[in-house]
Amino acid sequence: MIKKLRLTVLMDDQPGGFGLLSEHGLSFFIEADDFCLLFDTGQSGLFLRNAESLRVDLHDTGVLVLSHGHYDHTGGLADLLSLNRSIQVYCNHAVLLSRYSRQPDRELKSIGIPKKSSEALNCIFNSVHLVSRPTLLTPDIGITGFVQRHAPFENTGGLFYLDQRGQNPDLINDDLSMWFKSEKGLVIVTGCCHSGLVNTVEYIMSISKEKRVFSIIGGLHLLNASGERLEETCRYLKHLSPDSLYACHCTGTGSTDFLRNYLPFKVENGRVGLSLEF
Numbered sequence: 001m002i003k004k005l006r007l008t009v010l011m012d013d014q015p016g017g018f019g020l021l022s023e024h025g026l027s028f029f030i031e032a033d034d035f036c037l038l039f040d041t042g043q044s045g046l047f048l049r050n051a052e053s054l055r056v057d058l059h060d061t062g063v064l065v066l067s068h069g070h071y072d073h074t075g076g077l078a079d080l081l082s083l084n085r086s087i088q089v090y091c092n093h094a095v096l097l098s099r100y101s102r103q104p105d106r107e108l109k110s111i112g113i114p115k116k117s118s119e120a121l122n123c124i125f126n127s128v129h130l131v132s133r134p135t136l137l138t139p140d141i142g143i144t145g146f147v148q149r150h151a152p153f154e155n156t157g158g159l160f161y162l163d164q165r166g167q168n169p170d171l172i173n174d175d176l177s178m179w180f181k182s183e184k185g186l187v188i189v190t191g192c193c194h195s196g197l198v199n200t201v202e203y204i205m206s207i208s209k210e211k212r213v214f215s216i217i218g219g220l221h222l223l224n225a226s227g228e229r230l231e232e233t234c235r236y237l238k239h240l241s242p243d244s245l246y247a248c249h250c251t252g253t254g255s256t257d258f259l260r261n262y263l264p265f266k267v268e269n270g271r272v273g274l275s276l277e278f
């Protein structure tokens with residue numbers, strides 16, 4: 001069991017304190033006893049400037065986990081590798097796919113991994129570990145790989161495609177999350193959670209063999225969620241009854257308010273500079 005677990009938000013859509021920069025993107029620095037890792041790299045190198053301001057030293061961080069291949073999670077990769085060339089990267093092979101999204105009344109927008117990041121990843125291919133199945137970094141730190149999806153009311157949360165004409169749906173199968181086994185229970189960390197929060201939590205509980213969920217933090221991609229999905233998600237979370245939930249990045253302000261109003265435990269917004277100890 002992890003005795004001391006600390007998570008620092010290096011990048012989020014919500015601004016933090018004076019001198020910290022924000023953008024649409026996500027990056028966490030996580031310290032689990034003596035094991036340090038970075039989870040996602042935002043959409044640019046700005047998370048590195050926040051790390052400096054927050055006195056987080058990434059020069060020797062051994063592991064980077066990429067939650068999926070969207071630009072707002074992989075965009076700072078090249079800048080990170082210029083700082084730390086020896087980092088080991090864990091991701092699904094599909095992070096390199098081209099992908100697109102459609103917003104109402106707009107052209108399809110390219111939202112895949114930026115060229116600069118995929119080139120940087122190719123340059124260190126010996127240090128890239130492809131994860132499609134559950135993978136342990138230590139006995140208490142796991143990466144889900146592909147998340148099995150059984151909840152009928154959950155979907156990827158948007159109009160996502162693998163082609164520029166919008167004909168081949170992107171199920172974002174590279175989406176992965178992490179779990180940390182602390183003495184208080186599981187701490188679950190998500191990127192965008194395109195697999196759905198209920199699917200992700202259920203999957204992690206089944207593979208980690210731990211039923212106590214202490215906290216959930218990350219992007220939950222509920223901004224376009226239907227009322228039915230929000231209600232079903234809340235019903236599930238109420239029954240799960242964790243200590244806290246930190247809604248970051250793509251959760252959506254309205255959906256976060258919905259969760260906060262419905263749930264009897266602590267629901268907070270993530271923001272740059274937030275530092276949590278579990």
Ligand SMILES: [Fe+2]
Nearest residue numbers: 070072192250
């Ligand atoms: Fe995202």
Ligand SMILES: [Fe+2]
Nearest residue numbers: 068070192194
């Ligand atoms: Fe995403």
